[in-house]
Amino acid sequence: MNPSPKSRIRLGITAQIVALASLSVMLGVIMMIAAAVLLFDPPDETESPAYGVARVAEAVHFVRAAKDSAAADSVLASVRSSGIQVELVSLTALAISGNRERNVPWSTQLARRQLGVLRDITLLRGVGYGAAPPTQIIVQVDSERALVFDDVPRLDIWSMVLKPTVVVMFIVLLLALLLSIYTARAIIRPLSEMARAAAAFGRSQDAHEALSGRGPKEIAQVAEALNDMRARIRTLLDDRTRMLAAISHDLRTPLTRLRLRSERIGQGDMRNSMLRDIDQVSRMLDETLDYLRDDTKAEQPARIELSSLLETICCDFADVGHAVTFEGPQRLVCEGRPRALSRAVTNVVENAVKHGSQVVVSLSAVTDGIIAIEVADDGPGIPQALQARALEPFVKLDQARSAGGFGLGLSIAQEIMKKHDGGIALMPNTPRGLRVRLSLPLRATLPAAAAVIPAKVA
Structure with missing residues (x-):
């Protein structure tokens, strides 16, 4: 049986990062050891600079100890067989060359320094033999002869320095990439999901889905707290909806009885006044329920x-x-929710016909993929200082546009347009009156299989 999310052992962000860093270091050491074993050949001591310096010193000592020229030739043959080119020449065969010291490779200079610290070795500088390559090393044997080494084993920069550096840098970058992937998947992605869920709460069909709670302990705790908070908010909303449904049911029954009794009143003026009051109360009740109920999410775009x-x-x-x-x-x-858009436009037009004699509804596609629906009337209008308050729920601007109701028509339209990622704006109409603009995105990319809603909306 799988453990529940609450009983599962979770590590915190700090513990996970420390554990990952430790494992990364261990993995890096293992990878470097494996790279050293698999990619690098074992060092050949015959190709090392130290080996070359030692062979030069041995050659000088053996030639000095040779009793005759045959013994010296045997020593030189042995040195050549080890890969070092050497020749025994007379000091008079050497030529002075002052410029040859400028282009000497640093590996040859290193070999010369190592030979220079030896007691019995005398290096000859500023002279050359034959072509005199920059890597040539000349050591004096005695007062008449010298050994000319054309080349000694040098340090290979690629194999000794660059190649290990490249491998180490590759391993470091690989471990940094692994850490970045962990950070993105374990920390950033759960936080992004929580941000999207918080933004979509109350606006999307998927807003009721609980957060998964994946990730470190701290993120799981935040996800659990958000799930609890959303559940409490949804419970409050459901309780409010049930309460409003009960109030609506309890109020409509006596209103119906009042209407029936009012119609039996013989006095025409009193009967009409009572019926108007009952109609106004009914409209106010319907308006309040339309504002508070949340049925736009159930309508599919x-x-x-x-x-x-x-x-x-x-x-x-x-x-x-x-x-x-x-x-x-x-x-x-x-693209949109047809019943909700119809309700929003109807509310605005109904508000316009209450205060104006002529109402014009215009439709246009403005720039940046925005559709504008404008409702203009020739009524008294709303002062600019009060236009922001006119969109607030349960606000009645008696001094501007007084009428019955709770003042929820524009508020309902505003909420509907927000759920369509649009908005509502109030502007003065020329020469007089009010112009209400409803804007929503055109959404050029629409599903081809979606049906087009006809003019008449139930």
Whole structure:
């Protein structure tokens, strides 16, 4: 049986990073040892500078100890067989060369320094024999002869310095890459998921899914706390919805009885006044429920033929005697939730017809892929200082546009546009009145299989 997430042993971020760093060091040491065994050949002492210096010193000593020329030739043959080119010449055969010391390789200079510290070795500088290559080393044997070494084993920079450095740097970069991958997967990705979940909470269908809680102990604790907080918020919202449903049910029953009793009143003026009051209370109740309920998430996004949708809304208002007209293209398709958009536009138009005699609904596609729906009326308008407050819920601007209701029409429209990644703005209309702009993204990339919602929305 798999252990539950709460009973699983988790390490903190600090412990995980320390453990990973320790394992990385151990892995690096193992990899370097393996690289040294597999990639590097064992050092050949016959190719080392120390070996060359020792052979030069031995050759000088043996030639000096040779009793005759045959013994000296035998010593020189033995030295040549070891890979060192040497020749016994007379001192008079050497030529003075002052410029040859400038281009001497540093490995040859190192060999000369090592020979110079030996007691019985006398180096001849500033002279050369034959072609006199820069790597030539000349050692005096006696007062008449000298040994000319054309070359001695030199230090190979690539094999001795560069190659190990490249391998070590590669291992260090590999371990840094592993640490970066761990950081991205174990720390950054869970934090990004939490940020996306927090941003999508209340706006997405997947917002109810619990966070996985993967990652170090601290991140798991944050994920668990966020899950608990979201569960508590959702419980509060569900309780609020149930409470509003109960209030709506309990209020609609006496309102219906009041309507039936009012219709039996013989006095026409009193009956009409009571019926208007009952209708106003019903509208206020419906408006409050529309603002507080959260059913827009249950509606799936679809392709909407926005021109037909707005024409239908205008025709509905025109059928009941309001002067509402539509201006815009014959066809404009966007992505959104049709019932929610219809409710937002209807609320704005309803607010406009209450305060103006002429209402114009216009549709246009502005720059940067934004669709603008504007509702303009010729009413008293809203002062610029009060326009921000007009979008707040339960705010009634009596001195500007007084009417019945709780003042939730524009607030509901604002919430709907926010859930479409859009917005709402209030602007003065010319020459008088108010212009309300609803903006939403065009979303040019739409699923080809999605159906286009027709003009009439239930």
